[in-house]
Amino acid sequence: MDELLVVEGLRKFFATSRGIVRAVQDVSFAIRPGETFGLVGESGSGKSTVAYTVMGMYRPSGGRILFRGQDITMPHARRPLALKKELQIVFQDPGSSLNPRRSIREILELPLRVHRLVDGRRLRERVEELLNIVELPPDYAEKYPRALGGGEKQMVAIARALATEPSLLVLDEPTSALDVSIQAKIINTLVRIQKERHLGYLFITHDLSLMRNIAHRVAIMYLGRIMELAPAQVFFERPLHPYTQMLLSSIPVISEEEERLKPAKIVSTGEIPSPVNLPPGCVFHPRCREAWEVCRREEPGMREVEVGHLVRCHLYGA
Numbered sequence: 001m002d003e004l005l006v007v008e009g010l011r012k013f014f015a016t017s018r019g020i021v022r023a024v025q026d027v028s029f030a031i032r033p034g035e036t037f038g039l040v041g042e043s044g045s046g047k048s049t050v051a052y053t054v055m056g057m058y059r060p061s062g063g064r065i066l067f068r069g070q071d072i073t074m075p076h077a078r079r080p081l082a083l084k085k086e087l088q089i090v091f092q093d094p095g096s097s098l099n100p101r102r103s104i105r106e107i108l109e110l111p112l113r114v115h116r117l118v119d120g121r122r123l124r125e126r127v128e129e130l131l132n133i134v135e136l137p138p139d140y141a142e143k144y145p146r147a148l149g150g151g152e153k154q155m156v157a158i159a160r161a162l163a164t165e166p167s168l169l170v171l172d173e174p175t176s177a178l179d180v181s182i183q184a185k186i187i188n189t190l191v192r193i194q195k196e197r198h199l200g201y202l203f204i205t206h207d208l209s210l211m212r213n214i215a216h217r218v219a220i221m222y223l224g225r226i227m228e229l230a231p232a233q234v235f236f237e238r239p240l241h242p243y244t245q246m247l248l249s250s251i252p253v254i255s256e257e258e259e260r261l262k263p264a265k266i267v268s269t270g271e272i273p274s275p276v277n278l279p280p281g282c283v284f285h286p287r288c289r290e291a292w293e294v295c296r297r298e299e300p301g302m303r304e305v306e307v308g309h310l311v312r313c314h315l316y317g318a
């Protein structure tokens with residue numbers, strides 16, 4: 001067993017006044033130590049719901065979540081403390097995830113105290129170590145979040161997540177609320193920390209270009225389902241699913257090599273269906289230029305078309 005996290009057939013439905021929203025349906029993947037697994041999708045694809053369900057913030061409607069082989073399909077409050085310590089999350093908006101009434105020292109000390117990780121004499125030193133990991137000077141410990149820029153707040157949020165020495169970080173769009181120049185610094189810091197600590201990352205994003213640079217494997221979600229999952233190089237060089245091809249055809253590229261590999265521009269047709277009124281068959285068929293009769297009738301399952309490359313599409317049937 002070398003996987004840190006295994007997600008099997010995960011489902012999450014919400015009851016709303018408009019009907020049942022099937023936010024996550026039949027989602028399966030695994031993450032190994034030292035690996036960045038990118039979960040990509042447009043707004044409403046269900047990627048953040050997967051992240052929150054993995055963290056125990058939502059109770060799954062079906063499926064299983066295993067951490068180092070142990071079943072953790074339970075709400076966060078019922079998870080053992082030793083397990084909570086292993087899985088930490090960094091949210092999109094550092095402004096709202098840091099308590100404005102607490103100093104950075106108090107924010108970083110809290111997980112150390114809750115998990116009883118260091119004794120009182122070592123607290124000060126450990127806070128400074130955590131700031132050092134994210135390249136913030138020690139005197140930042142006495143500041144309050146309002147005195148920090150967006151990127152600095154996100155560095156504090158990362159330091160807080162590292163306080164318990166986790167083995168898996170869930171990164172929920174950690175750079176999308178920040179300026180481009182600051183995004184690069186955060187990404188470089190996350191990559192360095194991963195190399196130093198052999199952490200697994202579940203990286204949630206809508207930004208496919210970002211995944212090209214940092215993910216080891218990528219899965220793309222559409223209306224709650226994973227449509228394609230592959231090693232990053234295969235995903236970007238040989239995308240198979242019509243939805244992946246459509247999205248990749250519209251992202252900016254920076255090198256001639258990327259331009260050569262980019263699929264010809266595919267213009268999307270049709271509207272994204274309502275999640276409370278999904279179409280029968282393949283949920284992508286109203287927008288798919290390859291759709292034929294069976295696509296409107298039968299939902300395709302996930303098929304492994306080559307080692308580690310899975311696609312949910314009738315084009316790649318038996």
Ligand code: SF4
Nearest residue numbers: 282285288295313314
């Ligand atoms: Fe398109 Fe059919 Fe494949 Fe769905 S199953 S992506 S509609 S070809």
